[in-house]
Amino acid sequence: MFYSVIYNKxxxxxRFSRLKSWHIFIFFMQxxxxxxxxxxxxxxxxxxxxxxxxxxxxxxxxxxxxTLLTSIPISFLEKIRCGKVWDIFGFCVLYTIGEWLCExxxxxxxxxSTVSLSAVSWQELIQSSALLGGKFTSFIILAVNGLIxxxxxxxxxxxxxxxxxxxxxxxxxxxxxxxNHILYLKNLTAESGENLNVMIAQDDVEGNEKxxxxxxxxxxxxxxxxxxxxxxNTDFILLPETAIPRSFDEQAEEFSAVIKLxxxxxxxxxxxxxxxxxxxxxxxxxxxxxxxxxERPYYKxxxxxxxxxxxxxxxxxxxxxxxxxxxxxxxxxxxDDYEIGCGICIESxxxxxxxxxxxxxxxxxxxxxxxxxxxxxxxxxxxxxxSILRAVENQRYTLRSGxxxxxxxxxxxxxxxxxxxxxxxxxISDSIKLLDxxxxxxxxxxxxxISLCVLYLAIRFFICSTNSKIKSE
Numbered sequence: 001m002f003y004s005v006i007y008n009k010x011x012x013x014x015r016f017s018r019l020k021s022w023h024i025f026i027f028f029m030q031x032x033x034x035x036x037x038x039x040x041x042x043x044x045x046x047x048x049x050x051x052x053x054x055x056x057x058x059x060x061x062x063x064x065x066x067t068l069l070t071s072i073p074i075s076f077l078e079k080i081r082c083g084k085v086w087d088i089f090g091f092c093v094l095y096t097i098g099e100w101l102c103e104x105x106x107x108x109x110x111x112x113s114t115v116s117l118s119a120v121s122w123q124e125l126i127q128s129s130a131l132l133g134g135k136f137t138s139f140i141i142l143a144v145n146g147l148i149x150x151x152x153x154x155x156x157x158x159x160x161x162x163x164x165x166x167x168x169x170x171x172x173x174x175x176x177x178x179x180n181h182i183l184y185l186k187n188l189t190a191e192s193g194e195n196l197n198v199m200i201a202q203d204d205v206e207g208n209e210k211x212x213x214x215x216x217x218x219x220x221x222x223x224x225x226x227x228x229x230x231x232x233n234t235d236f237i238l239l240p241e242t243a244i245p246r247s248f249d250e251q252a253e254e255f256s257a258v259i260k261l262x263x264x265x266x267x268x269x270x271x272x273x274x275x276x277x278x279x280x281x282x283x284x285x286x287x288x289x290x291x292x293x294x295e296r297p298y299y300k301x302x303x304x305x306x307x308x309x310x311x312x313x314x315x316x317x318x319x320x321x322x323x324x325x326x327x328x329x330x331x332x333x334x335x336d337d338y339e340i341g342c343g344i345c346i347e348s349x350x351x352x353x354x355x356x357x358x359x360x361x362x363x364x365x366x367x368x369x370x371x372x373x374x375x376x377x378x379x380x381x382x383x384x385x386x387s388i389l390r391a392v393e394n395q396r397y398t399l400r401s402g403x404x405x406x407x408x409x410x411x412x413x414x415x416x417x418x419x420x421x422x423x424x425x426x427x428i429s430d431s432i433k434l435l436d437x438x439x440x441x442x443x444x445x446x447x448x449x450i451s452l453c454v455l456y457l458a459i460r461f462f463i464c465s466t467n468s469k470i471k472s473e
Contacts, residue, residue, distance in 0.1 A: 001025040002149035005091045008081070026070050031063040033113035036379030040304065042208060058305065062110060069105055070098030080460040082467075085163065088146035090460055093453045095142055096135040100446055103350060110305065111349055112382070115141050120388045123414045124178030125171075129393045130439040132449040134351055137389075140174055143167075182413040185395060188437065189412065195431040196338070196364070199237045200399055201225050202407040204425040206372045210403060215246040215254040222271075223261060229427040234267050240403040241272040241283070241345050241368040248273045248286055250293050262288045268335060272344065272368045275299065280322040283308065285342055285368065287333050298333050298342040299324030302350060332362040338434050341396065345369040348386045348400075351393055351446070358394040358442045363434040365390065365398040372404035372423075380406060388414045395439045397432035 041051030341362025
């Protein structure tokens with residue numbers, strides 16, 4: 001991709017000469033990352049062949065759309081191009097602005113594929129996300145790769161060496177900061193209040209089989225799992241998304257059984273379920289304390305396209321879930337002792353949701369999900385990586401409970417404290433700390449990074465325009 005930037009190659013001449021070869025790289029990267037959408041046909045209440053066709057078209061259309069959103073800012077590169085190494089930095093800035101558009105554009109946002117996800121296993125590097133967000137981490141990764149590409153494209157040994165030195169320096173400074181930030185967070189958590197002992201339960205019922213389970217059958221599976229593995233000091237239990245696959249009713253057999261367990265074990269239980277409200281159906285999270293069910297649940301704000309939310313559902317005569325835009329039901333869930341930042345399933349790919357949860361007082365994050373319909377594809381791991389980045393961006397312990405995996409306890413610096421990465425039935429027992437200190441990213445959001453990007457582009461545009469005038473004179 002960077003070679004195409006350096007050599008400024010076009011795909012074709014004439015009318016479409018504005019199409020550069022980097023469009024191809026971006027498109028195929030988006031297509032590869034969005035191919036998981038084909039598996040969504042399993043969720044559609046439609047004939048299998050029709051579902052596969054719709055899902056395949058959805059993956060293709062979404063890939064083209066995300067390529068367009070990413071490419072729109074990069075088209076500005078021609079305005080600041082100078083034929084030097086600054087073109088690399090300009091491209092990196094514009095690319096990350098494209099990532100921002102993929103999350104925030106009004107028509108269809110879906111920031112599934114970001115460069116920063118490629119580095120979540122390098123804890124020291126991704127601490128930069130706590131400064132200016134995941135897009136800043138994407139910029140660092142892109143810049144290093146761009147500098148290496150630029151070095152390899154030059155025959156001048158001095159230029160090659162200079163680019164390599166700069167690339168190594170960028171990595172070294174980032175890692176040095178990250179190592180010190182991790183040490184700071186470890187000291188912070190060690191000095192914070194009492195531990196919150198948590199349990200995460202994971203069942204092994206795959207996609208269609210899960211939808212066939214009756215509510216009471218699903219509850220009995222989780223209750224037996226909890227009973228077999230319960231520890232007396234457990235304070236909080238997290239179940240996956242729609243662990244109880246029916247609408248919440250405190251008097252119903254399924255929910256009364258969970259309320260009874262919470263009272264007997266003196267523990268707080270968070271479970272996914274549905275909610276019927278004002279003739280709409282929401283994907284929800286409910287907190288059940290020893291005193292009974294909490295008054296205010298959390299409703300899912302963003303739904304899986306073509307899975308939970310089907311366009312033209314009314315015309316097709318199929319039911320679909322609703323997105324929640326009522327702020328009362330999208331705030332952190334409160335208990336008597338702490339506030340819980342929430343995000344359900346696909347919401348974990350949206351940094352802004354979790355930043356707002358932390359800013360509003362969330363002291364740790366929970367991410368219940370159902371990735372069983374991913375099958376054995378890489379998408380399950382790609383989805384999980386977002387949870388790690390959300391934990392680091394906001395410096396919060398994060399609990400993830402997945403039906404068929406992946407379930408984990410993630411530290412504020414992105415380390416897996418404990419995890420179940422298989423699809424097997426099981427539980428995690430661990431302890432976390434409640435944190436209220438906000439990272440720079442939590443306070444500032446993407447606004448600071450985007451502002452710095454715009455400032456850099458304005459300066460480059462001014463310099464290029466001035467040089468162009470001088471040459472013409």
